[in-house]
Each structure stands twice: as C-alpha cells, then as structure tokens.
Amino acid sequence: MESRIHGLPFIKKLIAILLAFGPGIFAIGYTIGTGSVTSMIVAGSTYGMQLLWVLLLSCIFSGLLMFVYGNYALLTNETALFAFKKHLKWGKWIAILIIIGVSFGQWNSLMGILGISANIIFEIIRIYVPGLTDYQYESVLIIAILIIVLMYALLLVGKYSFFEKILVVFVAVMGFSFLISLLFVYPQPTEVLQGLVPSVPEVKGGKMMVAAFVGTTMAAATFLSRPLFVKGKGWTDKNLKQQKKDAIIAACLVFLISGAVMAVASGALFHQGQPVSKVLDMVGTLEPVAGKFALTLFFFGTLSAGLSSIFPCLLIAPILISDFQSGNLDTNSKQFKLITAFACLFALIVPVFGANPIEMQIVSQVFNVFVLPLVILGILILVNQKKFKKVYRTKLIINIGLIAALFFSVVISFNGATALFQYF
Structure with missing residues (x-):
C-alpha cells in the first residue's frame, strides 16, 4: 500500500492521505462553513484573539463527542437517534425534538451559506471584471442556482465514498487557503496566549458571539451523523483505534483552520480599528493590507468553506x-x-429575495446550541447503561469529559438565550 501511494503524484498522494482520515472529513465540512468563517472574522476583527479559548474548548469537547459517538456505533452497531429511541425513557420524543431542532438550525444556516457563497463567487469575479457591479442581483441569483443544482446532482450519485472525495477537495482547498493567508497577516504571539485566558467581551454582541462560536464549532449535527458515516465507511469494532485517531485529527484541524481565520482577521483589521460585520466587507479592508493575491486566496478558502458545508447541510x-x-x-x-x-429549494430563499444573510447566519448559529445539552446527555446515559458496560466500560476520564461538556453546553445555552432575548 505504501509503495503504491509513494508512486503517485503529489496531489494524488495528498488526497490519499486526506481520505485516510475517514468520516472526520464530514465533521470538518459540517463545522467550518461560511457561518463559522463569518463568526471567526467578526470576532477576530472586533475582539482580536480574545475568544480563542472558546474555540479551543469547543474543539476539545467536539473531538471527545465524535470519539464517543463513533465508539458507541462500532461497539453496538446502533446509530444515535435509533439508540435514543430504543434505550432511553422518553427517547422517542427526545429524538424527534433533536431532529426538529438540528434540521431547523442547519436549514437556516443553509440559506445564509448559499447566499454568501454566491456573493463570494460574484465578488471574486468582480475583482477582475468590475463591469458586473450593475448586475449584482441577477448574477448572484444565477450563481446560487448553479451551485445548488450542482450539489443536488452530486447528491444523486448516492455513494458515501463519492461524498467523501468531494468533501476532501473542498476541505483541502479551504485549509490551505486560510493557512497560507496567515503567512501574509498574523497577530502577535502574546495576543494568541492572552486569547487562551477565558473572558467574554463586555460589549454589545459579545455574548451572542460566544454562543455563535459554540453553535458553529460544537455542532450537534456533527456528532449525531458520526455513527452513520462511520458505518458508511465500513468500519467495525476492529477499527476502534482508527476511529479515535480520526476524531482527534478532525478536532485538531477544525481548531487550526478556524484559528487561522480568526488570526488573519485579527492581524489585518483589529489593530486598524476596522471591525467587520460580514465577510464581503473584507474586499475593501483586507486588500490594502494583504494584496489582491492574498485577498483572492482568502476568498477561495471562504468559498470552499461554504461549499463544504452546503453538502452536509443538505444531507x-x-x-x-x-x-x-x-x-x-x-x-x-x-x-x-x-x-x-426540498432543502435545495429552501436554500434559495435568501438569493431569490436578495436578502443580506450575514446577521441571520450568526443568529442561526446561536440556535444550534439549544439542542446540544440533550445530545450530550443522551450519549452520556447510553455509554453508562449496564447493557453497554458488558461490551465496553467507559473510562472515568471520558465520563468526566462528557460531564464537563454537558455543563459547558448548558452555560452556553443560557448565555445564548440571554443574548437572543437582548437581540429581539
């Protein structure tokens, strides 16, 4: 196997390595989208690296939950909601509530993601063809329709391995674009270290941003879909170590890529006193600092983030x-x-009406945190039931981690509810 991969060109070798990560590639696709990028840019440009600690905690808990959900599926051959319905008291209604809550949050995000992705493609083209400015609405709508039709056509192929390969391309472009952008603009090391100390910006929108961070990074959809993707990969209880490695790598990549986006925004805009409220604002503000090439590179990363999220959101x-x-x-x-x-048609609402999706995109990320405590509590109960203990005894450190994640999610949910109350 190693000799065969060694003979491949660099790009094919890189794709082979990425494919070896397994279902974690879907976790990155779910987690890092234009909603996540928007949150990171707004936070980086407005608060510097102050919220880096929220991102770190969310990624640690995300990696833990991906590992636990994946392990449960491999050891019992049961998926998340099916197990909730089968083993938990009131499990059927808990599962239905989770389906409604997660689908509502993801479809709302989907509207914003498609609108932003279409606008990004338009802005990239407009940098080189300024004459398109007079036809923005028509151009953006046509681009949005082409994107969603292409995505639906890809979905009709209907094979896990094909879905995985498509996401690998998007995630690879996204990751490299953001990390290379970081070479052009970056924050001071002391600011990064200070960002790891817990604090909440005492300004309007600070609490909303914290909740949005968790809603987009510690996404319930990522954990709930994990068992099905693990099964789709063809893994069994013989792949437990591989599943653990895959969860850790996915969580690390989410932190690295998301942190790079925040750092670019912080390094380029925070000290210039140029906070942005939407990704497209960076066209005018980032270009003088980083140049047209770096700007285009960053936007290709943002576009790949959007496309990598549309695919899982439709699923x-x-x-x-x-x-x-x-x-x-x-x-x-x-x-x-x-x-x-139906999801494809729903996604076209924002482009058709020409609405600004950015603010609602951040608000929709906040809504994602409200089902999170149920999702964590459900798996915490499942892995500690007597039936499961006969197959696998959950380690104390894992239980402590799950309890900490549950506590964190409850605090963030309360914080998000307070922020939404103030917003409306």
Whole structure:
C-alpha cells in the first residue's frame, strides 16, 4: 500500500492521505462553513484573539463527542437517534425534538451559506471584471442556482465514498487557503496566549458571539451523523483505534483552520480599528493590507468553506430521519431525494429575495446550541447503561469529559438565550 501511494503524484498522494482520515472529513465540512468563517472574522476583527479559548474548548469537547459517538456505533452497531429511541425513557420524543431542532438550525444556516457563497463567487469575479457591479442581483441569483443544482446532482450519485472525495477537495482547498493567508497577516504571539485566558467581551454582541462560536464549532449535527458515516465507511469494532485517531485529527484541524481565520482577521483589521460585520466587507479592508493575491486566496478558502458545508447541510435531515427510523441511510431512496430537493429549494430563499444573510447566519448559529445539552446527555446515559458496560466500560476520564461538556453546553445555552432575548 505504501509503495503504491509513494508512486503517485503529489496531489494524488495528498488526497490519499486526506481520505485516510475517514468520516472526520464530514465533521470538518459540517463545522467550518461560511457561518463559522463569518463568526471567526467578526470576532477576530472586533475582539482580536480574545475568544480563542472558546474555540479551543469547543474543539476539545467536539473531538471527545465524535470519539464517543463513533465508539458507541462500532461497539453496538446502533446509530444515535435509533439508540435514543430504543434505550432511553422518553427517547422517542427526545429524538424527534433533536431532529426538529438540528434540521431547523442547519436549514437556516443553509440559506445564509448559499447566499454568501454566491456573493463570494460574484465578488471574486468582480475583482477582475468590475463591469458586473450593475448586475449584482441577477448574477448572484444565477450563481446560487448553479451551485445548488450542482450539489443536488452530486447528491444523486448516492455513494458515501463519492461524498467523501468531494468533501476532501473542498476541505483541502479551504485549509490551505486560510493557512497560507496567515503567512501574509498574523497577530502577535502574546495576543494568541492572552486569547487562551477565558473572558467574554463586555460589549454589545459579545455574548451572542460566544454562543455563535459554540453553535458553529460544537455542532450537534456533527456528532449525531458520526455513527452513520462511520458505518458508511465500513468500519467495525476492529477499527476502534482508527476511529479515535480520526476524531482527534478532525478536532485538531477544525481548531487550526478556524484559528487561522480568526488570526488573519485579527492581524489585518483589529489593530486598524476596522471591525467587520460580514465577510464581503473584507474586499475593501483586507486588500490594502494583504494584496489582491492574498485577498483572492482568502476568498477561495471562504468559498470552499461554504461549499463544504452546503453538502452536509443538505444531507442532515434525511440522515437524522433515517437514523430515527432504522439506523441506516439509503441515499437512493425516494425519501432521500425528496427531502434533499426540498432543502435545495429552501436554500434559495435568501438569493431569490436578495436578502443580506450575514446577521441571520450568526443568529442561526446561536440556535444550534439549544439542542446540544440533550445530545450530550443522551450519549452520556447510553455509554453508562449496564447493557453497554458488558461490551465496553467507559473510562472515568471520558465520563468526566462528557460531564464537563454537558455543563459547558448548558452555560452556553443560557448565555445564548440571554443574548437572543437582548437581540429581539
């Protein structure tokens, strides 16, 4: 195997390495989208690196939850919501509530993601073809329709391995674009260290931003879909170590890429006193600092973040419903095709009405935190039931981590509810 990979060109070798990560690539796709990028840019440009600690904690807990959900699936051959329904008291209604909450949050995000992605493509083209400015609405709408039609066509292929390869391309472009952008503009090392000390900006929107950070980085959809993607990969209880490694790598990459976005915004804009409220504001503010090449590179990263999120967001509702019904995802079923088609039409709402998706994008990230305590509590109970202990005894350190994650999610949910109350 090693000799075969060694003979491949560099790009093919890189893709082979990325594919070896497994279902973690979906976790990165779910987690880092234009909503996440927007949150990181707004935070970096407004607060510097002050919220880096929130990102770090969210990624640590995300890695833990991916590991626990993946382990449970490999050891029991049961998926998340199916296990909730089968083993938990009131599990059926808890599962239904989670399906509604997660799907609502992801579809709301999908509207914003498609709108922002279409606008980013338009802005990249406009940098080199300024004459398109007079046809912005028409151009953005056509781009949005082309994107969503292409994504739906790719979904109809209906194979896990194909989905994985598409996401590998998007995630690789996104990661390298943001990390290379970091070479052009970066914060001081002391600011990075200070950002690891817990503090909340005592300004309007500070609490909202903290909740949005957790909502986008510690996303319930990532953990709930993990068992189905692990099964789709063909892993069994013989792949426990590989599953653990995959969860750790995914969490580290989410922290590295998201941190790079925040750092670029902080280094370029925070000290210039130029906070941004939307990604597209960076066209005018980042270019003088980093140059046209760095700007284009950063926007390609942001676009890849959007495209890598559209794909999993379209999948989330049929994934959760299939999980609840049988614990198996049939991507060739009529149900799958109808739900994803409806999601595609739903995603076009923002581009069709020409609305500004940015503010609602951040608000939708906050809504994602409210189902998080249920998702963590559910798996905490499952892995400590007598039936499961006969198969695998959950370590004390894992239980402590899950309890800490539950406490963190409850605090953030309360914080998010307070922020939304103040917002509305």
